[in-house]
Amino acid sequence: MSSKEIPYKIYLTESEMPESWYNVRSAMKTKPAPLLNPGTHEPMKAEELAPVFCEELIAQELDNDTEYFPIPEEVRNFYKMYRPSPLVRAYCLEEALDTPAHIYYKFEGNNTSGSHKLNSAIAQAYYAKKQGLKGVTTETGAGQWGTALSMACGYLGLDCKVYMVKVSYEQKPFRREVMRTYGANVTPSPSETTAIGRKILADHPGTTGSLGCAISEAVEVATSTEGYRYVLGSVLNQVLLHQSIIGLETEAALKKYDIVPDMIIGCAGGGSNLGGLIAPFMRDKIQGKLDARIIAVEPASCPSFTRGVYAYDFCDTGMVCPLAKMYPLGSDFIPSANHAGGLRYHGMSSTLSQLYDDGLMEAVAVEQTAVFEAAERFARVEGILPAPESSHAIKVAIDEALKCKETGEAKNIVFGLTGTGYFDLVAYQKFHDGEMNDYIPTDDELKAYAAKLPKVD
C-alpha cells in the first residue's frame, strides 16, 4: 500500500511516456511455438510472409529475443494525441462495493476508435508507409479494429481498404460512417470485388458473411494489388508488442505511487489487450520479482483457455493463413449469435497460450448476463459506459474485490478497461429488455470441433 495520496486518475506526463515497446517473448523460458506453413508444417520464414505482411512487422513477429523495440518518433507523436491514458483509481466503485481492496483500471477508451486497437493500428500503418506502400487491407467485424486502422491511415495519408462482415456493415452503419469520415474504403463482405467473395456469393446466395470470409477477401486484395499489404489487429506477436505500451504505462503509473499489484486482470479474445497489459508484469513474475496473479477473462460462450486444448490450428476460417499453436476451439467454431461484442475469436495468441500452458497465468470464463450486470454497476458509479469486451474484466475485478471484503484484505487489483460501449447499445438494449441469454457450448460440441483440428507432428 502506498503512503502517498493517490488521485482519481494517475496521468503520466508526456515525457514519462515509454519510448520503446517491450517484447515479453524475450523473457519467456519456453518461447511461443512458431507459425507453421499450412502445407509443409515447417516454421514460416520471413520471405514466405513478405507477400502478405510489411517487412518490419515480419521482423517483429519472428523476433523472440530482442527486449525493446524503439517506438518511431512519428508513432510517439500520434500516441500523444490520446496517450498517456489514465490509470484510474476506482474510488467510487470501491465505496459502492464496500471493499477494502484498492481497484485500479487502465482506461484505453478515450479516443475515437473507442479502444486500445489504435495502439497497434498506428504502428502497423507507419511501417506500411515507411516501406513505401500505397495502402493496407484488413477485415473488421464489430468495427473497432477497422475504425482504429482508418484513423491511423487517415493521419498518414495511406489508403485503407476495410472488408466489413456484411451483417455488421448493415447493422452498424455508424461504425461504417466513422471509418468513412477517416477516409477509409469500406466494403461489405462477401463482395463482388474479389474472386473468393464472388465464389462465396455464388455458393451461398444471400449470405451475411463471416470474419473468416472477410479475412480471405482482405488477404486476396493485399496479395494481388501492387503496393498493398494485409494487417491484423490481434493474435499476432507484433500486435502484442505494440500493445505493451498499455502495460509499460501502467507499470510506470503504479511505480509513481509505490503501488505493487496483487492481481492483474484483462479480457481475452485474441489476446492483444491482455498481452499488452501484462507484458512488464509477466517479465517480473518470470524473473521472480513479482508475486501477482495474472488472470485472463473470456466469455463462457467462447472458452478458448478454459475449455480448449493446446494445439495447432488455422488462424482463419478459410484455412489459407499459417497454422498457430494456441488454445483453439477449431477454426470453424462460431460463437452463439446471441453473444455481444468481440472476444469471439476461436483461438488465442500463441504467446499467451504458452504462458498459460506454463502455469504463469490463470483463466476464468464468465457468462454474458453477469458481464452486463457488472457493466451497468460500473457505469453508474464510475461514469464510463464500458464496452462488452472490457466488461468481462470488470466482472472478475468486482468478484475479486468482493472476496477481499470477506477476507478483509486490502489487495491491489489492476484491470484493463479496453474501451467504451457507445457502438454496442443494441446489446445493452437486449440486456435491459431481458432478451439476453447465456449460451454455453456443450462438451460434445467442443469435442466435435476439436476432432477437426489439423494434425501436426
Add this chain to the structure above:
Amino acid sequence: MSSKEIPYKIYLTESEMPESWYNVRSAMKTKPAPLLNPGTHEPMKAEELAPVFCEELIAQELDNDTEYFPIPEEVRNFYKMYRPSPLVRAYCLEEALDTPAHIYYKFEGNNTSGSHKLNSAIAQAYYAKKQGLKGVTTETGAGQWGTALSMACGYLGLDCKVYMVKVSYEQKPFRREVMRTYGANVTPSPSETTAIGRKILADHPGTTGSLGCAISEAVEVATSTEGYRYVLGSVLNQVLLHQSIIGLETEAALKKYDIVPDMIIGCAGGGSNLGGLIAPFMRDKIQGKLDARIIAVEPASCPSFTRGVYAYDFCDTGMVCPLAKMYPLGSDFIPSANHAGGLRYHGMSSTLSQLYDDGLMEAVAVEQTAVFEAAERFARVEGILPAPESSHAIKVAIDEALKCKETGEAKNIVFGLTGTGYFDLVAYQKFHDGEMNDYIPTDDELKAYAAKLPKVD
C-alpha cells in the same frame, strides 16, 4: 508566446482544479436583464420560481453580485471522474493548415455523456438531493443533456424522469439506451402521462413532438409531483455559473505555460458552453486586463445573435415559462429539420445577450456543410470525431488560423471542443452522401417571427 515546451495535452493535477465556480455577472457593469413574470411582466421572485426549481439553484440564478460560489465537495469528487479535462495543443492541425497560429482547444468530450453538459447536471442533481427531493424532471432533444442528467442522478441515487422528443426517441434509440443504463425513466413526448401531453395528442394525432412540448410535460410533472423539481441544461444563469469550470481550468492551464489568448471561440446554442468557457476571460476583458477577441459561433440556420433583436421572449414554445431578455428569433421559431445536432434554441442566454449588446463579444454565423467539412478535416488530423455543435467552433478556429497564415501572425487561438459526435453519425452520413444542405431563413421569415415577440415596456 511561451518559452516553455508545451505538451500535446495540458492536464491540471486534481489539486489544481478550481474549488469554486465563477459568476461572470459579478464583473458586468450592466447586469443581465431579469426574468419576468409572463403575466405581470414584473421580475420573477424566488418564491415564484420555488415550485419549479430547487432552492439553491434559484439563489444562484438571481445572484448577480457574488463572485465565487464554492463547489460542494461531493460535486468536486464527481468532477474528478472526468476532470480536469485536457487543454489540447492542436499541433497536428496547425501543421496540416501550415499556419503560424497556435491553436488550443479545451476538450469536454471525455465522459459518457459526450459533452460539457455533465458539469451542470451533477451540480443541479446535487442541490436537488440536498433539498431532500426524490427526483428531477427534464426534457431532452438530441439527448446530450438527458444523458448527462441520467448519469448524475444515477450516481446520487435520485430519480430522473426524462421527456424525450418522440422523433429523437425513435431515431436515437442508443441515446435512450444510455439513459436507461444509468437508471433514468425515459418517456417519448408528447405522452399520455401528462395533461398537456394528452391535449397535444388529441389536437395533433400522430405528432412526433417538439422540445417546447417536452419542456411543458417535464414542468407539469415537476410541479404536480411531491418531491420533484424541474432542471434545465442551458440558457439559465445558474448553468453558465456551473460551466465556468471550463473557463477556469482553461485559464489555469494557459497560465501554467504563460500563454495569453488572442481570441476565444465557442459555439453558442443556448450559451452554456460559451458562457462557461469565457467567464474568467470576460472578467479580465471588462477590467481591461485582457485584450482578446471573444467570438460566438452559431449556425446560419438559427442565427440568434447575428440576425435576432435584443428583446424579451418566452423561453419555451408553450409560453408558460418566464420571459427572458435575449436575442430571440421568436419562441415558435423552429430551425430547418435538415439542421443537424443541437444549437437549435430560438433564443440565447441573457448573460451572453447583454455582453454581446455591450460590444464585448462578436458573433459569426456559419453554414452547415462548411461546418462538417471542418469537422472531418479536424477528425483526420486530431483524431477526435467532433460533435456537430462543437464543429461550429472548429470551423471558425480554422478560418482564423488561415488568416494568420496570410498575415504571418502567431496568434494564440483558443476554442471550446464541447463534445464528441458518436451519436450524430446520421448527420455525418448525410454529409458523406451529399444529402446535406444549407438552409438559411429569409429576412421575411425572421421578421414574421419577430413581429410575434411579446410586448414588454
